[in-house]
Amino acid sequence: MCGQSSALLFELMSEMFALIDGNSFYCSCERAFEPKLRGVPLVVLSNNDGCAIARTDEAKDLGVKMGDPWHIISKRPEMKAVQWRSSNYSLYGDMSRRVYELLLDAVPFVEPYSIDEMFMDYRGMPYDLTEYSAKIRETVLRVAKIPTCVGIGPTKTIAKLANKLAKKNRSGPGVLNLADPAHRASAYKDIALGEVWGMGRASVLKLEKSGVRTVADFVAMPSDHVRDLLTVVGLRTHAELRGTSCISLTGLSAAKKSLAVTRSFGKAVTTWTEMREAVASYATRAGEKLRQHGLQASAMQVFMHTNRFNGDAPYSGGLTVEIEPTANSFALIAAALRAARSVWRDGYRYQKAGVVLVDLYRASELPAQMFPTRDPAKSAKLMQAMDAINAREGRGSIRPAHVPVQASWAGRQRNVSPRYTTRVEEIMCARA
Ligand SMILES: [Mg+2]
Missing domain, CATH: 3.30.70.270 (Reverse transcriptase/Diguanylate cyclase domain)
Incomplete structure (x- = not known):
């Protein structure tokens, strides 16, 4: 007994x-709102409508591989039947x-x-x-x-x-x-x-x-x-x-040691004004992600480079800087722009830039700052308010002034589905 x-x-x-x-998760999200996509081969493309990053079984069976460049493989005759969508990360x-x-x-x-x-x-x-x-x-x-x-x-x-x-x-x-x-x-x-x-x-x-x-x-x-x-x-x-559990549930992937926001531009960036907007936007997004995980960053890397494959003059630069531990978007933007300014060289056609936050800590693990530049309580409240408004009204509804509403450098998204679930103006209509 x-x-x-x-x-x-x-x-x-x-x-x-x-x-x-989720099976072919991005494709399944598209199918959830567009029933005509069910049962047909479908791919979702990476930023800039570049490569296949999600494929349904039907598309896999036609030979679409992960990472295949769509502008090349779509020319094959058997790809005629394949539907495609730009990635819609909000959805x-x-x-x-x-x-x-x-x-x-x-x-x-x-x-x-x-x-x-x-x-x-x-x-x-x-x-x-x-x-x-x-x-x-x-x-x-x-x-x-x-x-x-x-x-x-x-x-x-x-x-x-x-x-x-x-x-x-x-x-x-x-x-x-x-x-x-x-x-x-x-x-x-x-x-x-x-x-x-x-x-x-x-x-x-x-x-x-x-x-x-x-x-x-x-x-x-x-x-x-x-x-x-x-x-x-x-x-x-x-x-x-062998059945001995060594990796426990943490509520946060313990391996999360860095967090990156990097994008290829829709068209080459040639002016500092555009680059400044892009870097500020990436820093803002990185800050949002950081706060979602309850983390702070104490170092940051900013990089930018030209296209190495199209004959443009090659340039690639990056800088890693230590920062006062923070999750405040304004502090992150300021640091990112300082770093970007010193990496920037006039006269190049930039294809990509990124902001990578490294040395991430939970706020509670960090010792209190002796002389913080920003009042931590006020800073946290401001960020909370911004995140709450953006969660309610859609991302970018409220944003730092450095971040443009419509960016000339943003990636191409020529076939993006509506943000059915997060934008009221893009909600699905039923006619009866
Ligand atoms: Mg999956």
Whole structure:
């Protein structure tokens, strides 16, 4: 009796994760509002309508690869049938938030890992996890119109792997539960090492050299041997695949050490006025992202370069500067513009620029500044007010004066769908 209840207690206390991932997420967001796109091949293109960054299964079957330049492959005859959309991040970000909120109704804790992937805390769930996951998928599909796959496991690495296998099996149930060690052991025999989360190309090559090809081979290796070959990062993956959880739910990806806003321009930037606008806009956006994560930055890199491939005179410059730890957009803009000014050289045709925030900390981890330039409380209040207005009225409704309403340098977006969910003037109309 005692043995049974302690086994039950163990089961309730031990970690269990699920990873839910939107299938062809950007494409699914487009399809949610344009039913005529369902069942037809569809791609979403990167900034500037450049490369395919999301593909439906139908488009994959026609041979569209991730990162294919659309202006080249669209000339192939078989691509006639492929529909395309410019990327619409306002829409995707908002759809991601909707999925997140639906998941929060189903589980106590959700950790977004990327725009379309979220870890769920399944610890102590009194349900059949496979059935429960199927219900969650059904709800997300019905309410948010996003098809998903779910992987379940006692560690994040296993959940991620299970999700990948669930997705590969297109006609399958969309859920794979690898909580059971016996089930795992037999699945591992057919999985190549490259499929494992956190297993880099170099590690795979090293392991292959010593005859380790499948996940089953890898978990059979003694830990000491793994440490010698792959260092502690490899050892962590090894332990995770064996069912010992080493990567816990944090509420924030612990790996978030930097945050970047970089864009190619729609047309070459040749004047400092345009570059100043662009850098200020990127710094503003970086500040918004920083605050969303409750972080502050204490260093920043600003870079700009010309197009290396079209015969323009080559120039590439960057500068990293330390800043007083902040999440204040105005402080970030000021620092970014100072750095940009010293990187800028007249007479070049710039193709791309970016602002990268590095050395990120949670505000609570930082020691208080002895002589802060800005009153921290006032600064936080101002930023909160700006973010609240922009969340309500749409991004850019209120912005620093350096940021233009309509930018001449902004990327091309010739086929962008309406921001159905975040702009009232772009809401879907029904005629009856
Ligand atoms: Mg996905």
